[in-house]
Amino acid sequence: MSKPTTVITGGAGFLGSHLCDRFLAEGHRVIAIDNLITGSADNIAHLFGNPNFKFIQHDVTEFIYVEGEVHNVLHFASPASPIDYLKVPIQTLKVGSLGSHKALGFARAKKARFMIASTSEIYGDPHEHPQKETYWGNVNPIGLRGCYDEAKRFAEAITMAYHRHHGLDTRILRIFNTYGERMRLDDGRALPSFVGSALRGEDMTVFGDGSQTRSFCYVSDLVEGIWRLLHANTHEPVNIGNPSEITILDFAKEVQKIMKELTGKEVGITYKPLPADDPKQRRPDITRAKELLGWEPKVDRAEGLRRTIEFFVKKTALHTNEFDSARS
Numbered sequence: 038m039s040k041p042t043t044v045i046t047g048g049a050g051f052l053g054s055h056l057c058d059r060f061l062a063e064g065h066r067v068i069a070i071d072n073l074i075t076g077s078a079d080n081i082a083h084l085f086g087n088p089n090f091k092f093i094q095h096d097v098t099e100f101i102y103v104e105g106e107v108h109n110v111l112h113f114a115s116p117a118s119p120i121d122y123l124k125v126p127i128q129t130l131k132v133g134s135l136g137s138h139k140a141l142g143f144a145r146a147k148k149a150r151f152m153i154a155s156t157s158e159i160y161g162d163p164h165e166h167p168q169k170e171t172y173w174g175n176v177n178p179i180g181l182r183g184c185y186d187e188a189k190r191f192a193e194a195i196t197m198a199y200h201r202h203h204g205l206d207t208r209i210l211r212i213f214n215t216y217g218e219r220m221r222l223d224d225g226r227a228l229p230s231f232v233g234s235a236l237r238g239e240d241m242t243v244f245g246d247g248s249q250t251r252s253f254c255y256v257s258d259l260v261e262g263i264w265r266l267l268h269a270n271t272h273e274p275v276n277i278g279n280p281s282e283i284t285i286l287d288f289a290k291e292v293q294k295i296m297k298e299l300t301g302k303e304v305g306i307t308y309k310p311l312p313a314d315d316p317k318q319r320r321p322d323i324t325r326a327k328e329l330l331g332w333e334p335k336v337d338r339a340e341g342l343r344r345t346i347e348f349f350v351k352k353t354a355l356h357t358n359e360f361d362s363a364r365s
């Protein structure tokens with residue numbers, strides 16, 4: 038039998054590139070489509086030359102064309118960090134709306150299964166805690182995060198419309214804060230931002246008093262959840278995330294400790310004002326994922342942080358050496 042073909046939009050991004058690796062390892066042909074607005078060809082450079090992998094540089098808000106059979110379409114294209122989507126709010130709205138429409142139309146034309154990468158942000162600054170999939174959320178449509186949150190809410194709505202109206206085989210994945218190798222040090226999310234500051238010899242900046250909470254999931258756990266969700270028979274949204282909740286201040290202190298162990302550097306913490314609409318608490322209820330997928334996270338934060346921080350430290354050292362030798 039020929040290999041299944043999986044198209045991954047946003048395939049050169051942090052999560053998309055890990056998905057390319059996983060689907061190739063599972064024996065799929067993988068086609069990554071990305072316009073590189075927040076991603077990088079570096080994330081998939083190791084796959085160039087693999088006969089089962091193809092990269093198409095393309096903006097998925099425009100018509101998507103791929104020759105031949107396609108079995109799965111995973112729509113992951115979208116700026117994902119608050120700093121990124123504040124820089125490109127209109128592209129963010131377009132990729133969540135027009136891009137989702139194009140990706141759905143493409144999946145329908147190919148009779149493929151479709152998955153949308155949605156987000157815990159659709160719950161906004163939640164009044165229900167932890168967040169179950171049945172919670173409708175508390176989102177400010179005209180706030181700074183509105184461009185991302187509302188685009189993702191629209192993406193879920195149009196996904197359900199394609200399912201109900203066209204019978205498309207769809208999956209809605211609600212991802213909670215995920216971290217790991219290949220995040221960009223300058224993407225502004227809490228972990229890379231803390232490590233980036235520490236590597237530059239600056240203090241880590243905690244926003245507000247740091248009492249807001251998040252629940253961080255290591256990338257390999259998320260990828261396993263995605264693989265299982267794609268192969269499960271459900272069209273309802275499913276939360277995938279790690280329910281281990283921590284305040285941002287305690288998270289910064291954990292990073293401080295690991296930085297000290299790995300590099301010997303002492304890093305300080307300074308405080309900056311909390312950005313508007315920054316959710317006060319976030320923790321996934323993963324009962325549905327456990328029941329439907331038999332999934333739960335395996336990598337604890339100490340281990341995941343160590344692996345990710347080691348990646349950042351090595352990458353920075355490599356770039357520094359390259360820079361030094363280029364200058365000499």
Ligand code: NAD
Binds near residue numbers: 049098
């Ligand atoms: P990322 O920025 O690393 O990856 C997104 C990729 O999409 C990038 O490579 C970017 O260049 C590409 N892209 C953006 N607009 C595009 C367009 N119009 N056409 C083609 N490509 C385009 O971010 P990520 O963290 O890997 O996030 C991937 C997906 O997962 C996003 O949809 C995001 O909303 C979702 N998500 C991520 C998290 C997380 O914690 N990482 C949490 C919730 C949801």
Ligand code: UDP
Binds near residue numbers: 119231243249315
């Ligand atoms: N945060 C922080 N310092 C930073 C970056 C982020 O204190 O340098 C905070 C941010 O205000 C939020 C939390 O860390 O409360 C997680 O931020 P991130 O951007 O990683 O994800 P999101 O807010 O989208 O969950």
